[in-house]
Amino acid sequence: MTTLDMPRALHRLAAPSAFLGRKLGAALLTLVGLATIVFAMTKVIPGDEAQVAAGESATPEQVEEVRRQLGLDKPAAVQYFDYLGRMLHGDLGTSSSTRQPVLDDVLARLPGTLELVVLAMMLAVSFAVPMATIAAARSRGGFDKISRIGAIVAFGLPGFWLALMLQWVLGSWLQILPISGRLSVGVDVPHRTGMTLVDAVLAGDFAAFSNAFQHLILPAFVLAVAVAAQMFRALRADLLRVRGRDHMTVARAKGVPSLRLWTRHALPNATGPLLNIIGIEIGMLVGSAIFVESVFGLSGVGDYLSNAVSRKDITAVIGTVTVVGVIVVVANFVVDVLQLAHDPRLRTPGKVQ
Structure with missing residues (x-):
């Protein structure tokens, strides 16, 4: 140089x-x-x-x-x-119920909650992205109208009611999926990371992995529903905005197939709002995990916080809230870094937001 x-x-x-x-x-x-x-x-x-x-x-x-x-x-x-x-120095006090440092208690349960949150986020993205892309490509069509109505309904569904209904229909009535716990009785995996799915893979026990996944799919789905609805609405709106840009017009004039036009040209330019929603919703998912873990009998940060509230363990409650708050702030900062890497306008002088 x-x-x-x-x-x-x-x-x-x-x-x-x-x-x-x-x-x-x-x-x-x-x-x-x-x-x-x-x-x-x-x-x-x-x-x-x-x-x-x-x-x-x-x-x-x-x-x-x-x-x-x-x-x-x-x-x-x-x-x-x-x-x-x-x-x-990481000193959040000592729990009056467990007589252990609150930070140690929370960190011991955090991997299980993060596993649930990550699975829920993956489900939300896997539903929202293709549905928003199809809805934008067929704007004002039948699929677009039905999917928008479905997103409004899904966003307004009470999570507690949805969890109980899924337990009743899929667990008690049809008996398709388990409704509580992380593993069935008699199934065990070596504790390494605290994430059941990851530990099962590390142990090479794919039967246990399948069992753990079946236990997590319902609570993860309950968490994912509202997030997927919000992602769908934001991504669809941004895809419609991107549709009229010059590069889309040029690609359309060149005869680029519709599928490639939306997946290769529109979608990569409309992921900015999606990243913002992911950063914001991480906090909501961790907070929502409180009632989901209680309903589905999952050990995690939410279950720990619920027990601390019932036992009036103020130190544990405040310490848990602090850890969750730090996770939310860090997650949002990571999303900001990803936004910087994704959007060249943020790397251009005079365009800093």
Whole structure:
């Protein structure tokens, strides 16, 4: 690279660097805001933190000792900065019900929840992308109208009701799929990653893989329905917008077949909104996993949070909310990076958003 080329290279790097800098700054501010909200929750939730940590049978002297150990006798501002320091070191407190560090409890259950969320996202994408492409290609046709009505209905379906109906129809009545647990009785796989499907593959036990998949398909489908509906609507709208662009007109004039026209020319230029939805919906899926794991008897972060709420384990509840919040922020930042790689306009000076 010559001396004259260096300013040009730096100029080309300025736009993506500024974009990533702004997104990273927003992510850090979001994390600070999350920490502040969580800290405020610990102060407004009814009950004595020291009493909860010490246990119901603790004496007043023991409660005061715990209060001193936790720093609850210090001013609120000091407690806040102490809290931020503990968070940076991964200290989310100790669960009053399991007597284990909350972070350890959550991380032990997180792989199972992520497995469910990833499978649900894969189902949502596999439904939404082809249906949105066909609907856009046949805009105002019968399939387009029916699919749009179906998306509206699917988005409005209560997840809890859908889960119970699927359990009743496919599990109890037709007995096609299991309705609870991650594996059938007598089926076991070595615990390596905490993800049943992955562990079954690593063990080379494809019978166990099939069994685990059958247990996960219903809860994953329940999670995927609303997400697929939202993806369909956004992607269809963007495909219709892309349809009138010059490159589509030129390809159509050259006689490019309809299937190739939409899959090779339209779809790659309409995936920006899809990436945004995936980033946003990751958080929704993790949150929705709370009731899905409870309904289907799956051990995971949602099940842990549900039990913590029922046992009034405030430390575990707040710690779990914090971990989920961090996952959402990180997922959105990763999507921003993917957007930068996907959209050349974000790498062009003057186009940074």
